[in-house]
Amino acid sequence: MKLGSPATGNDFFGREQELRDLWRYLESDHIRFPGVRRLGKTSILKRLEADAAEHGLLAKWVDVSNIDSAKGFVALLEQAFPENTIKRFLSDKTKQVADWFKIIRKVEVTLPDEAGGGGFGIELGEVLLEWQHAANHLHHRLSNQPLLILLDEFPVMLEKLIQRNRQEAEQLLTWLRIWRQSQGACRFVFTGSIGLQSLLERHRLGETMNDCFAYPLGPYKPSEARDLWKYFAQNADENTWQVTDLVIDHALSRVGWLSPYFLCLLLDESIRAARERQEEWPSKASGAASIEVEDVDDAYEQLLAERSRFHHWEKRLKDALAPAELDFCLSLLTHLSRKPEGLTLNQLSSRLAKREPDPDCRAQRIQELLVRLTDEGYTSSPDSNKRVQFLSFPLRDWWNRNHVR
The missing domain is CATH 3.40.50.300 (P-loop containing nucleotide triphosphate hydrolases)
Incomplete structure (x- = not known):
């Protein structure tokens, strides 16, 4: 893996x-x-x-x-x-x-x-x-x-x-x-x-x-993501790790957009968390090595703690955008990161009013940035309710914890 x-x-x-x-x-x-x-x-x-x-x-x-x-x-x-x-x-x-x-x-x-x-x-x-x-x-x-x-x-x-x-x-x-x-x-x-x-x-x-x-490449289908977890859980190390459909579905819900990179990272961290749990509480361990929901949650927290897994997303924006536009973009993403369900375009506009008072100019800047952010995988396209959100839940949660605006 x-x-x-x-x-x-x-x-x-x-x-x-x-x-x-x-x-x-x-x-x-x-x-x-x-x-x-x-x-x-x-x-x-x-x-x-x-x-x-x-x-x-x-x-x-x-x-x-x-x-x-x-x-x-x-x-x-x-x-x-x-x-x-x-x-x-x-x-x-x-x-x-x-x-x-x-x-x-x-x-x-x-x-x-x-x-x-x-x-x-x-x-x-x-x-x-x-x-x-x-x-x-x-x-x-x-x-x-x-x-x-x-x-x-x-x-x-x-x-x-x-x-x-x-x-x-x-x-x-x-x-x-x-x-x-x-x-x-x-x-x-x-x-x-x-x-x-x-x-x-x-x-x-x-x-x-x-x-x-x-031919745009999309994320894994849920069935493919589940099969990936089952396959690599059984072949990741010397143990054959057992993982139920309930645990896998929980893991997929934490990842959001089913990127193979984050799926594999979360599985690797979950195996590590499960191993540590069994070593700490050997009397509670069953015969088979298994990954539990609590291991997935512990792994998710560990994943977010590693800055190197996310900093290139921020660096890309710093390299590509002029200072004024970068500040506007970082603010937009920070507001989005605070709402797991995302924000509508009107809600985004109201939150960015102080950074761009002119409403027409603000709408244009938001539209242009969202084209770039969607194209490069930060955010979803606006849905039928004109709502936008982070595609990757780990990226969203890392962004929320590391950006205060």
Whole structure:
């Protein structure tokens, strides 16, 4: 059971439907695969990478979070797919590759209008930059190879590139769009914890990736979350921990939004609490090792006490927002954290009136922040009663205990 790093092998649990969907959509589309922190996006990418060869694709998971230039991005892709590796794959997986080409020949792909001009939609007479020459060479070399390029933390890279050189960011996005819309056997999957679509829209670049099929990753279904607890409780350590449906349902009610990260953290802490309880009161322990409701509650308190499990949520906002907007955002989240049932938009507005006296401006600021906060997994979308709440109950309770405003 992995508690932070990507789950691979026997530690990867569930998500069968998501994997089937992704493989089906990849037959005809490139994919935007958004999902908030700690939902297991990277674990799914790693599973796609592991299974790709049997689908006739040479896959590579590429973390681009440390890249801040188009040149660096192109160089990273160049390194990820050496020519000799591609040739060896084509030789070793002849049948699977042939099957992949049979599938994609059924899909008719047309070139975009801007496909001229050296692959960047540039005007005649313009001089290509060094990275653009390298990008054209890369496109020519890879576009019709059976490759699956799994780009993790793409929005992080893009945000840094936009801040450094917006024109270069737009050129890179245009080049990628032309590649995607050109006929070829290669497929891209773009994912990351920062909301890609809202990032593009904030910078008026929303149309640069609207050709990709959007497949948002959601939380576990309750049945899948229950099965996860049962499976890992029996395989977590040398003991086979017994856990009833009543205890599991209580644990799920404490987590709220069923993120695999918090589900596994709470289970790990619950096992630790159960072990300590049995060691302290051996006379009360039954024959079988079991997790009780009180262990779950003790574990939940222990989970909230560890700042390192939550501070990145706060750090992300501090890195992304200007001081005035950050102060407004932190206040909004603090008010939400005090109400487990959430607040309506009108209630939020009244609580933030002192920070923004103008009602129209206040409504606009709340709306813009909620788009970002929803996209990045802090809050729910407004429901039919225009009520908003924290998605993750552990994050909500940690926020409430650590922010006084």
